Amino acid sequence: MVKEFKCPACGEWTSDSDTRCSHCGAPLHPDRTEEIERMNSFKPLDIPLIQIYADDHWFLKGFKLVLRTGQVIFIAIASAIVYIASGAVH
């Protein structure tokens, strides 16, 4: 039995387990949505990492490795900033 939840934005009944209204897309549980979004921010951001292929030239491999290391560090710093910023609000 799915718990029904009335959308505060459009008044339609939607599933309580949804984070957003299936009718209008409004966030149903702002607190929960924020929590989920904060949890998601711990995952590496949606930045595709540079792919290193086995048949790449050794020089290209080294170059890509340096770039990717920088990318990983950047993502880690960005995640930390997002975490600190979201923590400072509360």
Ligand SMILES: [Zn+2]
């Ligand atoms: Zn709605």
